[in-house]
Amino acid sequence: MMLGLLLARAGIKTAVIEKHGDFLRDFRGDTVHPSTLQILDELGLKSRFDQLPQQRVSQLEVMLAHGPCAVADFRKLKPFPYLALVPQWDLLALLAQESARYPWYSLHMQSEAIRLLHDETSGRVCGVHAQTPNGRLHIRADLVVGCDGRQSVLRHAAGMHPQNLGAPMDVLWFKVPRATWHPKGTYGVPGRGSFLVLLNRGNYWQAAIVIPKGAAERWQAQPLQLFRDSITRRAPFLNNELVSLKSWDEVKLLEVRVDRLQHWHQPGLLFIGDAAHAMSPIGGVGINLAIQDAVAAANIIAAPLLAGLQPDESTLARVQRRRMMPTRLTQHIQTTLQRRLIAPALQMNDSDRPIEIPALLKLLLRSDTVRSIPARIFGLGFRREHVRSPECKMP
Ligand SMILES: Cc1cc2nc3c(=O)[nH]c(=O)nc-3n(C[C@H](O)[C@H](O)[C@H](O)COP(=O)(O)OP(=O)(O)OC[C@H]3O[C@@H](n4cnc5c(N)ncnc54)[C@H](O)[C@@H]3O)c2cc1C
Structure with missing residues (x-):
């Protein structure tokens, strides 16, 4: 939805297809971090976002035997010193509403992509077949972007398989x-x-x-x-x-999955978000990384698309190169925490007694600076993206 908006905003004819009839799914990525708030601000959407039902969280705490202890503190992050908990469907509806301003944008709900279309001579991906309540929809495109989540049908159709990094x-x-x-x-x-x-x-x-697990x-x-x-x-x-x-x-x-595609693209086809890398729930970063991918992708692919060119493999590889480092580092931290802290604790005999953390860690967590480190890592990420794709003049 974010990439659809950015491309339409640049003046590029864009079709988004979504298999469900609405966005109303509970328990999804509702943790909107400062990195995403910044992007919404750059798009001029922050004041409308602020009107959505939300809670602002400035500290994350753990409840220990002796009481709560703050482990992540967002208060030093500028200009948005909090993470917002917002129903994902409200955020998606806001993006859909904004995208609908552009006459060359279309959102096809209840349209399930089932197959990729290939150019007969070059073999390049040149569109998708989708199933709708009114029959088949064939969309031809200069570029197909697979943003169809952790069970990506398009990824399967392209014969691409993510490497499973494991989750306990x-x-x-x-x-x-x-x-x-x-x-x-x-x-x-x-x-x-x-x-x-x-x-x-x-x-x-x-x-x-x-x-x-x-x-x-x-x-x-x-x-x-x-x-x-x-x-x-x-x-x-x-x-x-x-x-x-x-x-x-x-x-x-x-079912928690942490995985990553080795190659995020084929001729005419690019994967971003969960389809390219499913994240562990640690830090609530999944939605934020997906949005950063969309911004990076739009920054890179808008120019060739506007020039009427099909983005070539080296352009698609630039998107992957830009986003691979933050994805890898974040997954590395997540899988280390999973292995060192979560797996050993989950393997213990079930007991509801609250646990303690080591005295040294507790001492360190008294420092504002120490508590701001996890907020910075998860709240801002390792490579912040800014909207650089152009904004076209409305007709
Ligand atoms: C239960 C749950 C809880 C989560 N909690 C958090 C959290 O608290 N914080 C966080 O940051 N992240 C969380 N995540 C992860 C977060 O939701 C994802 O990382 C984020 O939404 C990824 O965005 P995406 O656009 O890549 O994929 P998705 O949000 O999965 O979007 C993919 C979209 O594609 C549609 N689709 C799928 N297949 C097709 C098809 N064949 N044709 C057409 N449309 C299709 C789907 O209906 C869906 O709307 C959670 C995920 C789950 C499943």
């Missing part, structure tokens, strides 16, 4: 009403065997239990009351509100 955990997401007297922060509650995460979404908690079936086989009890032991203030959780159907599984 899966996540069970659910919602719990938030009472006015509940704590106000956004927390991780580390434990042995599993962890609880509580994102403050105003009148509810977006809650997650991080469990060992593949353990979801075992967890969901237990009576729901045992699950509720184990949450209450980790966060006693949720006791009354957890009765609202009535069925396992309200608990959604996210």
Whole structure:
């Protein structure tokens, strides 16, 4: 959606196809980091974004045996010293609304890409076939960009397979009403065997239990009351509100994947976002990296497309080169944390007792500067993108 907007804004005829009829999917990338806020600002969309329902988080805390301890502090980041928790569908609707201003932009909902079209002589990708409720849609294009997520159909159709970097955990997401007297922060509650995460979404908690990979079936086989009890032991203030959780159907599984394509492109075809690299949920960076990819891609491909040229392989390779370093570094940090902290803790016998962190780490975390490091790494990323693609004059 971001790339569609940027290309249309540059004056390029752009078609976005989306297989669903709406954007209403719960528990997606809702963590809008300062890097994305900056891009929205550069696009003149920040004041409209600010009107979307949201919570602003300036610190991330862990709840330890002795009380909460801040581990990431966004307050020193300029000009946006917070991360915003915004329903992804609201952000997508804002991008769709802005894109619709351009008469050469089209958004085809309920249109599922099923196949790539190839030029018969050169073999170059030259479009997609999509299935719609009204039959087949054939779209020919100078460039097809696969932004179809971690299960990318286009990636499969192109015979490309990401390298799996491994993840020791899966996540069970659910919602719990938030009472006015509940704590106000956004927390991780580390434990042995599993962890609880509580994102403050105003009148509810977006809650997650991080469990060992593949353990979801075992967890969901237990009576729901045992699950509720184990949450209450980790966060006693949720006791009354957890009765609202009535069925396992309200608990959604996210199978965590961390993977990366070695080559993000073929002639006529480019992959960005989760289709090129699925991220671990650590740091909530998935949506932000996808948006940075879109900005970098538009900065590089807008000029040839505007000149009526099909971006060649070296142009597509520039997009990959630009975004590979931040993707690799972020995934490296995520997989190191997974291996060193998360996997050992998940392998311990399940226990709801809160855990402690080493005294030295606790001492270090008293420093504002130390706490601003994770905020900087995840909030700003390793290579910040700025909108450089042109803005055309409206007719
Ligand atoms: C349950 C869950 C929770 C997450 N939580 C967070 C979080 O808190 N913070 C964070 O930053 N990230 C989170 N992520 C990751 C984040 O949502 C993704 O990294 C981000 O949305 C990637 O954007 P994308 O555009 O590359 O892919 P997606 O957001 O996956 O978008 C792909 C789109 O393509 C559509 N599509 C798929 N196949 C086709 C097809 N064949 N034809 C047409 N359309 C198709 C899909 O319907 C979808 O709308 C979460 C992901 C999941 C699954």
